[in-house]
Amino acid sequence: xxxxxxxxxxxxxxxxxxxxxxxxxxxxxxxxxxxxxxxxxxxxxxxxxxxxxxxxxxxxxxxxxxxxxxxxxxxxxxxxxxxxxxxxxxxxxxxxxxxxxxxxxxxxxxxxxxxxxx
Amino acid sequence: xxxxxxxxxxxxxxxxxxxxxxxxxxxxxxxxxxxxxxxxxxxxxxxxxxxxxxxxxxxxxxxxxxxxxxxxxxxxxxxxxxxxxxxxxxxxxxxxxxxxxxxxxxxxxxxxxx
Numbered sequence: 576x577x578x579x580x581x582x583x584x585x586x587x588x589x590x591x592x593x594x595x596x597x598x599x600x601x602x603x604x605x606x607x608x609x610x611x612x613x614x615x616x617x618x619x620x621x622x623x624x625x626x627x628x629x630x631x632x633x634x635x636x637x638x639x640x641x642x643x644x645x646x647x648x649x650x651x652x653x654x655x656x657x658x659x660x661x662x663x664x665x666x667x668x669x670x671x672x673x674x675x676x677x678x679x680x681x682x683x684x685x686x687x688x689x690x691x692x693x
Numbered sequence: 694x695x696x697x698x699x700x701x702x703x704x705x706x707x708x709x710x711x712x713x714x715x716x717x718x719x720x721x722x723x724x725x726x727x728x729x730x731x732x733x734x735x736x737x738x739x740x741x742x743x744x745x746x747x748x749x750x751x752x753x754x755x756x757x758x759x760x761x762x763x764x765x766x767x768x769x770x771x772x773x774x775x776x777x778x779x780x781x782x783x784x785x786x787x788x789x790x791x792x793x794x795x796x797x798x799x800x801x802x803x804x805x806x807x
Contacts (some may be wrong), residue, residue, distance in 0.1 A: 579736060616702070618797040619737075619783070668736065682795075684729075684736035 578602055579671050581685035588659055589693055596654045596688045598625075598669030604649035605671035610642075613666040613687070622667075625652040659692040666690075695720040695786050699798035707806050708776050714769040714801050716758075716784030725787040726767040727795065728758055732780045740782075743767060754778070779805045 578601040588594050598608055606627045611619040623644055624632040631644035641663075643655040652671075656663050670684045696719040706712055718724055725744055729737040741752025748760040758769045767784060781802050785795040 581736075584734065616799060618697075618799050619795075620797075621794055670737075681739060684738075686734060686736045 579669060579683045579685040581667075581669055581688050583688060584686060585689040585691075587691045587693065590660050591658055593655055593657045594659055594690060596656075596667055596669075596690070598652045598654070598671070598685050600650045600671045600673075600683075603671075603673045605652075605673070606649060608646060608652040608669055608671045609682075610644065610652075610654050611668045611670070613668060615666075619668060625669075627652075656690065659690070661692045664690055664692045695724070695788065695796045697784050697786050697796050697798035699782075699784055699801050701801045702799070703802045703804065705804040705806060706774055709773050712769075712771045712774045712778070712803070714782050714784075714803070716767045716769065716798060717765050718767060718784070718786045719765065720786055720788070722788070726758075726760060727785040727787070728752065728756070728767075728769050729783045729785060729797075730754075730780045731783065731800075737783065740769070774803075774805055776805045776807070779803055 580599045582597045608625040610622045612622050613619045621634050622637045625644045625646040627646045633639050646652040666687050666689050668687045670682050672682050698717045700715050727742045728740040730740050731737045740756050741750050743750045743760045750758050756771050758767055760767050781800045783800045784798040787795045
């Protein structure tokens with residue numbers, strides 16, 4: 576099946592710094608990618624929809640200036656956590672839909688990126 | 694608003710034993726239901742999905758799930774688990790077939806003992 580890869584898989588940073596997480600679709604093009612956040616013992620929560628060549632669509636309650644999303648190519652979306660603070664520590668997961676073959680396609684998920692802010 | 698409840702946070706079963714993971718959903722219309730599995734350090738993998746038709750759905754790795762509208766449930770089952778089935782399992786509900794705005798349950802961690 577299609578593969579979605581995230582990098583880095585884990586990162587530790589100091590409070591106040593910015594961290595960039597990459598999400599790549601390795602063998603298909605994705606005009607749309609999705610970013611989720613997962614707290615320990617909790618569900619995955621959709622943060623935003625990343626649209627290639629246009630602005631991302633954020634879910635209610637998600638700070639656009641805090642979580643910058645860029646989708647500059649059909650295979651890459653990036654999430655930048657700006658001025659990170661300990662409360663931003665979480666597991667971030669991206670997904671992309673493979674539309675090859677028509678239909679609605681299957682949603683493929685990356686392996687996740689664990690962010691720890693000290 | 695749609696919601697998903699997975700009542701069991703952690704389940705331990707013996708290898709070769711049968712398995713049932715519970716999932717209850719809340720949604721006003723006909724739901725689109727999914728089960729995903731997440732192994733440590735890996736992304737979520739789709740096990741199976743239900744859209745319409747036969748309420749017993751077959752998935753990969755020998756898993757199946759049954760949609761019961763009267764009970765608002767979509768429980769995942771496997772007749773005989775293998776050690777490699779140890780993972781986190783997520784149930785999810787969506788409003789449409791292609792709706793990326795899935796609502797996930799909190800997950801059930803499955804441990805397999807020899």
